[in-house]
Amino acid sequence: MRADAARNRALLLTAAEEAFAEHGMDASVADIAARAGIGKGTVFRHFPTKDDLLAAVMLDRIDALTTAGTKLLDAADPGAALLEFLTLAADRQQKNDLTVLQEAHAVNERLTEARTAMFTLIDTLVTRARDAGAIRADITGTDVVLLMCAPGHVAGFAPHGGPDLWRRYLAIIFDGLRPAGATPLPIPPPRMG
CATH class of the missing domain: 1.10.357.10 (Tetracycline Repressor, domain 2)
Structure with a gap:
């Protein structure tokens, strides 16, 4: 995995953990992407589904x-x-x-x-x-x-x-x-x- 892809994945996991802790299954992919500072499309490149x-x-x-x-x-x-x-x-x-x-x-x-x-x-x-x-x-x-x-x-x-x-x-x-x-x-x- 490229360094930038690995960094984005780590940012996504951290942001997702925080969002799921706050909102449970109601956490939105858009919120997770915003928390990670990346686009929603990048989320779906790493993780095809929620x-x-x-x-x-x-x-x-x-x-x-x-x-x-x-x-x-x-x-x-x-x-x-x-x-x-x-x-x-x-x-x-x-x-x-x-x-x-x-x-x-x-x-x-x-x-x-x-x-x-x-x-x-x-x-x-x-x-x-x-x-x-x-x-x-x-x-x-x-x-x-x-x-x-x-x-x-x-x-x-x-x-x-x-x-x-x-x-x-x-x-x-x-x-x-x-x-x-x-x-x-x-x-x-x-x-x-």
Whole structure:
């Protein structure tokens, strides 16, 4: 890819992530193009449909988290590695919350494959932390996947919370994952997929 095309693609993805975070699926291609400082035609040269653009934004986010998580697989402290991964995920969500696009996995096959790879990675991080005794024995990767968006979601309800309030709720969630003081969970975890 030429340097100017790569630059335009990066600008588009950043602008699209911001627009989708603000407007969900109602974000317009015209608004995204204006935010990126490029013409609408350039958007369609990179992404033939709005769904293709949405999939690229989600894929970019998932790939970034998967890359970061993969680097944590060999960490000496598996509990700290899992917490770092959850912190990265919550921080990224806080910057641009795309939870309104949760059903985006149906947009294309490549996105579905990337989500599956990230879920497998999370399961590995959870298994390592559980085997090390850093988290309770009954916590699964599915539990952690479902909790990933919780810190930002909960903080969003606080009328006077600051931009870092999500960190408080991530700490509460992670403390709940720890084995100290744990009581048996009332039902088994849900299955993903």
